[in-house]
Amino acid sequence: xxxxxxxxxxxxxxxxxxxxxxxxxxxxxxxxxxxxxxxxxxxxxxxxxxxxxxxxxxxxxxxxxxxxxxxxxxxxxxxxxxxxxxxxxxxxxxxxxxxxxxxxxxxxxxxxxxxxxxxxxxxxxxxxxxxxxxxxxxxxxxxxxxxxxxxxxxxxxxxxxxxxxxxxxxxxxxxxxxxxxxxxxxxxxxxxxxxxxxxxxxxxxxxxxxxxxxxxxxxxxxxxxxxxxxxxxxxxxxxxxxxxxxxxxxxxxxxxxxxxxxxxxxxxxxxxxxxxxxxxxxxxxxxxxxxxxxxxxxxxxxxxxxx
Amino acid sequence: xxxxxxxxxxxxxxxxxxxxxxxxxxxxxxxxxxxxxxxxxxxxxxxxxxxxxxxxxxxxxxxxxxxxxxxxxxxxxxxxxxxxxxxxxxxxxxxxxxxxxxxxxxxxxxxxxxxxxxxxxxxxxxxxxxxxxxxxxxxxxxxxxxxxxxxxxxxxxxxxxxxxxxxxxxxxxxxxxxxxxxxxxxxxxxxxxxxxxxxxxxxxxxxxxxxxxxxxxxxxxxxxxxxxxxxxxxxxxxxxxxxxxxxxxxxxxxxxxxxxxxxxxxxxxxxxxxxxxxxxxxxxxxxxxxxxxxxxxxxxxxxxxxxxxxxxxxxxxxxxxxxxxxxxxxxxxxxxxxxxxxxxxxxxxxxxxxxxxxxxxxx
Numbered sequence: 269x270x271x272x273x274x275x276x277x278x279x280x281x282x283x284x285x286x287x288x289x290x291x292x293x294x295x296x297x298x299x300x301x302x303x304x305x306x307x308x309x310x311x312x313x314x315x316x317x318x319x320x321x322x323x324x325x326x327x328x329x330x331x332x333x334x335x336x337x338x339x340x341x342x343x344x345x346x347x348x349x350x351x352x353x354x355x356x357x358x359x360x361x362x363x364x365x366x367x368x369x370x371x372x373x374x375x376x377x378x379x380x381x382x383x384x385x386x387x388x389x390x391x392x393x394x395x396x397x398x399x400x401x402x403x404x405x406x407x408x409x410x411x412x413x414x415x416x417x418x419x420x421x422x423x424x425x426x427x428x429x430x431x432x433x434x435x436x437x438x439x440x441x442x443x444x445x446x447x448x449x450x451x452x453x454x455x456x457x458x459x460x461x462x463x464x465x466x467x468x469x470x471x472x473x474x475x476x477x478x479x480x481x482x483x484x485x486x487x488x489x490x491x492x493x494x495x496x497x498x499x500x501x502x503x504x505x506x507x508x509x510x511x512x513x514x515x516x517x518x519x520x521x522x523x524x525x526x527x528x529x530x531x532x533x534x535x536x537x538x539x540x541x542x543x544x545x546x547x548x549x550x551x552x553x554x555x556x557x558x559x560x561x562x563x564x565x566x567x568x569x570x571x572x573x574x575x
Numbered sequence: 576x577x578x579x580x581x582x583x584x585x586x587x588x589x590x591x592x593x594x595x596x597x598x599x600x601x602x603x604x605x606x607x608x609x610x611x612x613x614x615x616x617x618x619x620x621x622x623x624x625x626x627x628x629x630x631x632x633x634x635x636x637x638x639x640x641x642x643x644x645x646x647x648x649x650x651x652x653x654x655x656x657x658x659x660x661x662x663x664x665x666x667x668x669x670x671x672x673x674x675x676x677x678x679x680x681x682x683x684x685x686x687x688x689x690x691x692x693x694x695x696x697x698x699x700x701x702x703x704x705x706x707x708x709x710x711x712x713x714x715x716x717x718x719x720x721x722x723x724x725x726x727x728x729x730x731x732x733x734x735x736x737x738x739x740x741x742x743x744x745x746x747x748x749x750x751x752x753x754x755x756x757x758x759x760x761x762x763x764x765x766x767x768x769x770x771x772x773x774x775x776x777x778x779x780x781x782x783x784x785x786x787x788x789x790x791x792x793x794x795x796x797x798x799x800x801x802x803x804x805x806x807x808x809x810x811x812x813x814x815x816x817x818x819x820x821x822x823x824x825x826x827x828x829x830x831x832x833x834x835x836x837x838x839x840x841x842x843x844x845x846x847x848x849x850x851x852x853x854x855x856x857x858x859x860x861x862x863x864x865x866x867x868x869x870x871x872x873x874x875x876x877x878x879x880x881x882x883x884x885x886x887x888x889x890x891x892x893x894x895x896x897x898x899x900x901x902x903x904x905x906x907x908x909x910x911x912x913x914x915x916x917x918x919x920x921x922x923x924x925x926x927x928x929x930x931x932x933x934x935x936x937x938x
Contacts, residue, residue, distance in 0.1 A: 306723065310907075346911070355921075356914035359662055359723070363861055364910035371903020378898045485900065490731050497724045536739035543728040543735075547714070550725060555718040573583070 277521060282413055283479055285517030287312070287471040287488075289416040291495035292502070292509045293423050294467025299499055300427060301460035302440035302567035306362025307347055308468050309492025310369020315340040315469025317377040320476040320483040324380060329388045332477045333412065333470060340469020341462050343369060348461040352454045355571050366492070374485040381483060388412065388478040412474050417510075419467070424506040436460060440565035443572040453572050468492065490543065497546045501553050503563040512549070519545045581922040591919040596866055596873075599913035600880070606908050616895060624894045625887035625905075635886065637772025641844055642882035645670065645836035645853065647781040647875055649860030651788040652829030654869040658792065659801040660808070661825045665711065665726025666833040667857025668733035669704040673834025674852045675737055676703025678756070678841040681763035682745060682848070688762030696763060696842055697780075697835065704834015705827050707733060712826035716819040722826065730857070741850050756848035765843045777839030782875075784832055789871040797824065833857060854885060854899070862910045881906065 291308050298305050319336025323329050347365050350356045388410040427433040436456055439446045443453045471491070476483050494516060502508035523538045554560060604622065611621035629635040649666040656663050663669075677700025684692055710729055714720040738754075745756045765775040792798040804811040804821055811818065836856065841848050863881050867873030888902030 350911060350915050354915045354918040356917065360861075360865055360910070361914055363664060363858075364907050364914065367858060367862070367903050368907025368911065371900045371905075371907055374898045374900035375904055485898075490728070493724060493727050497728070500721065500724070534739050534743060536735040536742070540732045540735050543731045547720070547725050547728045551714050551718045551720045554714075554720040557719050560719070 277525070279409065280521045280524075281514060281517040282409060283517075284520040285513035286413050286416045287474045287479065287491055288495050288498060288513040288516055289510065290419070290471030290474060291468045291492060292498040292513060293416075293419050293506060294464035294471075295495055296499050296502065296504060296506060296509060297423060297427070297436070297467075298460050298464035299568055300440045300504060300565055301436050301457045302443055302565050302570065302572075303351065303457050303461055304358045304362065304569040305344070305347055305351075305365070305461060305464055306359060306496065307343065307365025307369065307492075308464075308495050309488055309490065310366035310373075311340040311343045311465050311468035312472035312475070312488045312492045312495075313369045313373040313486070314343045315472030316476040316487060317373040317380070317472075317483055319469070319473030320383075320385065320481075321376065321380055323477055324383060324385060329386075329477050333473050336473025336477070337466040337469040340465040340467070340472065342465070344461050344465020344468070345458075347465070348458045351571075352458055352461070355573060358569050358571070370486060377483045377485065381485065383482065385477070385481050387481040410478055412470070412478060415470075416474075420506050420510045427506070437565070440567055443567045443570070447572070447574065454574065457572075468495075471495070494542065494546050497550050500560070501549050503553065503559060504565065505563070515549070516542060516545065580925045581918065582925050583922055584920075587920050591916075592868070595916040595919055596868070596877075596913060598916045598919075599866075599909055602912040602916070603905060603909045606912075607905060610904070614897075621891070621895060625891050626883060628894075629883065629886040629890050633771065637769065637774050638886055639879060639882050640772070640774045640778055642856075642885050643875070643878040644775075644777045644781045644843075645840055645856040646860050646863050646878040646881055648777070648784055648836035648839070649829070649833045649857055650863035650867065650874045650878060651781075651784050651871055652825075652832035653860055654864040654867065654871075654874060655788055655792060655801060656825035656829050657864055658805045658869055659821050659825050660805050661822050662723045663708060663711065663726050663826055663829050664723055664861060665708070665730045665857070666829060666860050667853060667855065668726065668730030669707045669830040669833035670837035670840075670853055670857045671730070671733040671737050672703040672707040673700035673837030674703075674841045674848060675733075675740060675837075676700060676706075677834070677838030678759075678848045679740075679745070681759045681842065682756055684763075685757060685760060688760055690762070692762045693765065693842070696838055700834045700838025700842075701831040702834070704837065705831040707834070708826040708830020709823075712823045715826075716822050722822070737848075737852065738850055741848055745848050747847075754850050758847045759842060763842060764846060765839060773844045775839065775843040777836070777843050780835060780839065784835075785871040785875055788828075791828075792871075797821075801825065833860075855903070859885075859906055862906050862913075865910060866913055884909075 291312055295305065295308055315336035318339035319332040322335030323332030343365060347361055350361050351358050390410050427437060435451055439451060439453050439456050447453045472488060475487060480487065498509055498512040501512045519542050523541045526538050527535050607622055608618040611618040649670060653663055653666055677696040680696045680699045707729060711722040711725040714725050715722045741754045741756060747755060747757045765777055768774045768776060768778060792801060800816045801821055804816060804818060837852060840852050845852065859881050863874055863877045866877035884902050884905050888899045891897040891901050892899045
């Protein structure tokens with residue numbers, strides 16, 4: 269890779285990582301509270317379509333992002349009511365949420381397929397953005413890219429440096445003990461689920477408003493599932509989510525570039541790369557059982573029945 | 576405290592074990608009514624077009640069986656795994672692989688097929704699905720990787736593989752560059768069972784799978800192990816049941832049946848290999864398994880109901896101009912309501928303020 273293309277490639281990698289970063293950070297908080305929400309893909313699609321529709325109707329991408337987050341939050345609320353209020357199986361409910369989100373998003377979005385939209389403007393900071401190589405990727409991205417980046421230390425700070433974060437982790441480790449201490453297990457988990465939904469919605473809205481920018485059915489193409497894998501990859505640590513998201517952003521860009529230069533491999537086989545990379549990374553991380561066991565929230569996926 | 580409370584029952588309610596799915600179907604219909612109404616359709620006419628009109632002709636009923644066939648095949652296998660907490664959600668990918676391998680045999684022996692070709696294709700389809708499910712089984716048992724995520728990732732890989740094949744090696748040489756294979760010859764096509772419909776031999780495979788899985792779960796020691804592992808993993812561990820063996824068994828079983836379903840599609844109603852072999856049968860089969868209470872007979876009924884949602888989705892597309900994906904909305908709602916109404920099996924709903932327990936009464 270010559271030095272001139274390094275800047276654009278890094279910039280593209282960062283944009284490809286952004287939706288994963290939003291969704292995976294949200295899901296990380298959810299899992300830290302002891303809930304496994306497999307509906308990320310559905311919530312991302314909900315955020316993508318509602319965000320896009322809102323931006324088309326109002327002409328404002330900022331409104332689009334807020335609407336996308338709200339759509340994700342509402343879908344997550346549905347999941348929360350079912351799993352936390354009615355004690356449904358979290359795996360099955362999450363799958364239902366994804367199926368529902370896929371269907372609902374194409375229903376809502378049917379009038380918007382292929383509709384063009386102005387993408388989110390990139391920031392231009394004089395001097396800094398004009399720096400060679402690093403200027404564009406570091407200082408010339410659109411605002412949501414920085415929001416996703418800022419969310420990494422913010423989530424870390426919240427989880428590991430605040431009292432609320434400590435309580436949330438306690439609930440995720442041992443809900444019975446946390447309940448006995450007087451913490452509202454269900455309320456705390458519900459809030460975590462809502463946060464995860466809003467973040468997934470943001471990730472989806474980023475795809476339809478900035479990354480592509482347009483709406484197409486099923487446009488998340490499995491990114492919600494990759495985000496779930498990223499949480500495991502990161503062993504439930506926000507900083508490693510960033511590393512993982514960049515890694516997958518890199519694989520995505522690599523695959524696109526290989527297609528762009530007419531690499532003699534069929535495009536479908538190259539498109540498999542992100543999914544195969546996910547499997548590979550998952551295997552590499554999961555085989556260290558002790559590390560997974562040490563870091564995974566102990567109550568993850570277990571149902572809490574208040575007495 | 577709260578006005579509406581859930582009070583645990585001592586025992587599961589036998590009434591609601593059967594009542595919950597019916598309640599879920601009823602609630603789905605009510606929600607569908609509201610959904611169509613909100614979208615500006617006459618809700619009665621829309622629901623009729625979606626769920627009733629397709630069943631008023633012999634052809635419609637035939638299509639119901641045609642679509643219930645792959646759903647049943649996938650769902651009975653998945654249900655056996657779910658009982659053991661093995662979450663294979665990649666049935667769609669395994670189905671696709673079955674179509675690729677079994678259908679590939681039809682193409683490989685094109686023009687020279689005899690009586691032996693169909694059995695070979697069936698075996699090939701099953702083997703393809705099994706092989707695809709063997710990957711998550713291996714990764715789970717050897718490396719502890721979540722079968723949920725690996726089987727799902729492999730679904731995307733399988734769909735891309737199918738796309739590659741129909742654009743490349745499998746493409747019909749006389750097909751004007753359309754991404755689809757040749758039409759299978761007679762010897763490579765599953766025979767139609769009821770003339771005038773598209774009901775094919777796969778329907779019998781599905782019934783055989785239902786019977787086989789029922790015997791496996793209810794009447795064998797392996798089935799007992801599956802149930803114990805699912806209900807109390809710790810007890811299964813003390814009893815010395817091999818969890819890894821059950822993971823392999825359930826994944827291979829569900830993968831093989833999904834592969835058979837995929838072969839049934841390309842060698843049955845489709846008759847060739849096309850870029851989209853399944854409208855999501857493998858995913859819907861997850862709902863079918865739950866709706867059927869993981870029980871083989873329930874699964875057949877649930878598969879028929881879900882098949883109706885696919886037919887209704889097509890009818891809604893043609894008649895009302897709705898995207899086919901409305902099927903997914905109905906399926907998702909049904910699963911939500913089903914899971915939610917299951918709470919009634921184990922809990923009573925109590926309305927009214929909780930009576931304060933008198934202090935010191937239990938001396």
